[in-house]
Amino acid sequence: MTKRKTKRLLGNIGLILLCLITLYPLIFSFISSFKGTFEIYSDSFALPESWAPVNYMIAIVQAGILKYVFNSLIIAGGSVIVLLLVTSMASYALARVEFKLNPWIYMFFIAGVTIPVHSIIIPIYKAFANLNLLDQYIPLFFLYAAVHAARSILIITGNMRGISREIEESAVIDGCNTFQIFSRMIIPLAKPGIATSATISFLYIYNDLLFPILFLTSRSKQSVSQGLMSFEGEFSMELGPIFAAIIVCVIPMMILFFIFQKQVIHGITAGSVKG
Amino acid sequence: MSDIMTKGFGKKPYITIIFLLPAILxxxxxxxxxIFQSAWYSLFDYSGIADASKTFLGLKNYIEMFTDPGFGKDMLNTLKLILISFAVHIPLAFGLALIVSKGRRGSSLFKTIFFIPTILPTAAVALMWKFIYNPNWGVLSAVIREIGFENFNLDWLGNRGAAMYAVSFVNAWVSAGESMIIFATGMSAISPDLNEAASIDGATGFKRLIYITIPLLKETFRMYFILLITGALKAFNLIFVMTQGGPNGATEVPTMMVYFNGFKYYNYGYASAVAFFILALGFLISFIINKAIKTESL
Structure with missing residues (x-):
């Protein structure tokens, strides 16, 4: 074989191997979710004897895994709504207005991307506890929005800067006020940035663990991460349902990812790759 | 302050303020x-329980932190995390960026596949890998046994020496897609003419890598290192679910120290000190990296 062909073949093999390692945990969980506990113990590689969704029934009906999924969706949704409202407005101001403080305000927010959440949890927890705000969703919405604000502003401002000013100029001539311009013209044009920010924050918030375990104490309000953790504790002897629960929790994110792939990939690297 | 505002905002500064206010608030x-509260707490011996008395300690919490061998171990674990991630990401990112940038068909499919680990809930990832690492029936051990290296099989998460590396690998697995995109983007900005011209001049692939590709990727490396190190300092979710810092603190990292000291031992003061240190260290390292890898604008 020519050198080029060998290289290509090796490249292909390597690529396939990497894909396998990348996807294997998911594949393994999926296959195991159809197996009985004994099957899982005995042969890790075999396909399940039957594809009956017994474990899923246990996970959903007995353990109520769907409630956790639902909760996480609400938490993520509510937080993203607050986030978008607040940051789209701020981004507009930052993208358009050019007063001297602007670059400082911009940097003020950007530095926020590197702030580790652990540095704020203790005072926040104390404050929430004192104000009786524990175990509630709404304070959490604002907390998440604040934590994600920096990245969101980065993304949306970048998007808005690219919007041509002529639109605003003609709107002003027509007598529109700023809010009208903002809501009817700018927001629709900023949809890519908004979609990116919304998708990426939704993802991170749904997948998060720290805030839920700190702030959500009642079972009925807990998130997907907590649900999975307690699941493992309760069903530690019956592995099948645990795998089923994992798959159930993962599905919403997979769906989100496949629909909004571009936004996710762009959003995760925003702030890291300038442009 | 001379304001030059675009027609959109008119001449009314208060509208700008209204738009900015919610975010700033x-x-x-x-x-x-x-953050300021945290810094403040860190100067006290404070249990966090309502109305508990605070004893001013000055910098004693920090001194205790620096002399605590557990803390040193935790920082070492963070270092292991960084090293393993780096070791996994760089060959992957480079190799993949090279393959993917050649316009191979299906490259967007591969991008999608490699990104999947990043979008999974942390608890799910932790559990999946916990099962893979199980020494009795986990896939990893099964493979090792099949190949015949029975003696090399370890309790990956239970063995104090191996645990942190096992966990670090999972962390690298999760963020591999991200790093690949960063490098792929960086590499796509390098004009292929440069490499072509160089190979015409007789430079081998290796030389081209060192003298052309890597220098032009300075900016990419800068982003990557900052993300890597600040990410490692922040690591918590995954490790917490996988091992809870065990066995015996073998996988504990500073963020867990904050969590345990704050919410288990009710030592808010000390926890805040660690938290503040993590913050300061992150800023410092970002600053240093930004200074060290200065990119000249072309």
């Missing part, structure tokens, strides 16, 4: 103020 209340 949110940010200040939930991020800025807590």
């Amino acid at each position: 949110l940010y200040s209340v939930f991020l800025i103020w807590p």
Whole structure:
């Protein structure tokens, strides 16, 4: 074989191997979710004897895994709504207005991307506890929005800067006020940035663990991460349902990812790759 | 202050303020103020229980932190995390960027596949890998046994020496897609003419890598290192679910120290000191990296 062909073949093999390692945990969980506990113990590689969704029934009906999924969706949704409202407005101001403080305000927010959440949890927890705000969703919405604000502003401002000013100029001539311009013209044009920010924050918030375990104490309000953790504790002897629960929790994110792939990939690297 | 405002905002500065205010408020209340509070708490012996007395300690918490061998171990674990991630990401990112940038068909499919680990809930990832690592029936051990290296089989998460590396690998697995995109983007900005011209001049692949590709990727490396190191300092979710810092603190990292000291041992003061240190260290390292890898604008 020519050198080029060998290289290509090796490249292909390597690529396939990497894909396998990348996807294997998911594949393994999926296959195991159809197996009985004994099957899982005995042969890790075999396909399940039957594809009956017994474990899923246990996970959903007995353990109520769907409630956790639902909760996480609400938490993520509510937080993203607050986030978008607040940051789209701020981004507009930052993208358009050019007063001297602007670059400082911009940097003020950007530095926020590197702030580790652990540095704020203790005072926040104390404050929430004192104000009786524990175990509630709404304070959490604002907390998440604040934590994600920096990245969101980065993304949306970048998007808005690219919007041509002529639109605003003609709107002003027509007598529109700023809010009208903002809501009817700018927001629709900023949809890519908004979609990116919304998708990426939704993802991170749904997948998060720290805030839920700190702030959500009642079972009925807990998130997907907590649900999975307690699941493992309760069903530690019956592995099948645990795998089923994992798959159930993962599905919403997979769906989100496949629909909004571009936004996710762009959003995760925003702030890291300038442009 | 001379304001040049575009027609969109008219000449009314208060509209600008209205637009900026919610964000600034949110940010200040939930991020800025807590940081100062944290710094304040770190100077006290404070149990966090309502109305508990605070004893002023000055910098004693910090001194205790620096002399605590557990803390040193935790920082070492963070270092292991960084090293393993780096070791996994760089060959992957480079190799893949090279393959993917050649316009191979299906490259967007591969991008999608490699990104999947990043989008999974942390608890799910932790559990999946916990099962893979199980020494009795986990896939990893099964493969090792099949190949015949029975003696090399370890309790990956239970063995104090191996645990942190096992966990670090999972961390690298999760963020591999991200790093690949960063490098792929960086590499796509390098004009292929440069490499072509160089190979015409007789430079081998290796030389081209060292003298052309890597220098032009300075910016990419800068982003990557900052993300890597600040990410490692922040690592918590995954490790917490996988091992809870065990066995016996073998996988504990500073963020867990904050969590345990704050919410298990009710030592808010000490926890705040560690938290503040993590913050300061992150800023410092970002600053140093930014200075060290200065990119000249072309």
